[in-house]
Amino acid sequence: MPDEPAQRAYDPRVHPAYARIDLAAIRHNVGVLRGLAGSAALMAVVKADAYGHGLVPGARAAVAGGADWLGTAQLGEALELRAAGLDVPLLSWLHAPGADYVPAVQADVDLGVSAPWALAEVLRAVEVTGRPARVHLKVDTGLARNGAYALGAGRTDYADLVERARAAEAEGALRVVGVFTHFAYADAPDHPTVRAQQEAFADAVALAERAGLRPDVRHMSNSAATLTTPEAAWDMVRPGLAVYGLSPVPDLGSSADYGLVPAMTAVARVATVKRVPAGQGVSYGHTFTTRRPTTLADVPVGYADGVPRHASNTGEVLLGGHRRPVAGRVCMDQIVVDAGDLPVACGDEVVLFGPGTDGEPTAEDWAQASGTISYEIVSRYGPRMPRVYTGGDEA
Structure with missing residues (x-):
């Protein structure tokens, strides 16, 4: 077989986030x-x-x-x-x-x-x-x-x-x-x-x-x-x-309604955890302010990786088995998640979106949060997010 383009291998010692492809x-x-x-x-x-x-x-x-x-x-x-x-x-x-x-x-x-x-x-x-x-x-x-x-x-x-x-x-x-x-x-x-x-x-x-x-x-x-x-x-x-696996007609039917299975899951890890009081402004411009004491989790993935900036204060992720909101502006390299009172530790997995079968947001959820379409959500994730392939040897 002819030489193939090299796939960027995921190495957790180097990459804080990756996209899993089924x-x-x-x-x-x-x-x-x-x-x-x-x-x-x-x-x-x-x-x-x-x-x-x-x-x-x-x-x-x-x-x-x-x-x-x-x-x-x-x-x-x-x-x-x-x-x-x-x-x-x-x-x-x-x-x-x-x-x-x-x-x-x-x-x-x-x-x-x-x-x-x-x-x-x-x-x-x-x-x-x-x-x-x-x-x-x-x-x-x-x-x-x-x-x-x-x-x-x-x-x-x-x-x-x-x-x-x-x-x-x-x-x-x-x-x-x-x-x-x-x-x-x-x-x-x-x-x-x-x-x-x-x-x-x-x-x-x-x-x-x-x-x-x-x-x-x-x-x-x-x-x-x-x-x-x-x-x-x-x-x-x-x-x-x-x-x-994404529905091109979400107003008419979801992926599941058409028997389709979303293939991409975007995953990152928590880098920093801090407990802050009520009244703390978060991220650039303090567009989000905490209403009560809460735990903030910094996640090293941002709009340079593909996270839409328009999802600032509207997007959600799955953290500790719960959907939690993006707090403040999406930055070039990171987002902050309001974890509430969840027990969160550095290194914990954060699922930005996936099929939705485990409660995580879907690409369509992120599209709605960003005022765009799911086509853009999956295609915008760039080379800083290595792909990890499961479900076959086609990679």
């Missing part, structure tokens, strides 16, 4: 999603370091759980997967002008193409390698983000892209393997844009087919659509967040 949970979640996908293939999206869970271990666990494809946003992610020996179909779709497509074409990485300039750059890589590229045409059906625009009267950007891609395919320079788009409101399945985008995508597929393209996979469903809009599955679904 690979069995990832395998389980992919199995659940495969059942929901019906006859459609399943692409496990592992972009952004597998949503913070570790790119290569997360991808291996997803494939072991039954994923047919892997998906990344950036070329570097895709090439890292290939270097690690993952040889399943693999799509990378978000690129800026000047990207080097040569290694990707050589490594049989499928490329998302959303504009004529991107197609031209892919074709230059084809000239260098002497190998045809595999591309998926990205169509904007209403998100107004990445993708060739396909709405409005007259000739569209997408129609131009289709024509150019068909000409290149006729010359043997590439194969249009897929056509794809992305929902704007998949987390609100009754929103009128959900139906409108399905109709716009059907029109885009029909236009490509009239031009003579015969894509193998037509795909538009993310995690939310995979769970709530089965009619949008087409030939493949692309779940991301749900692969890691």
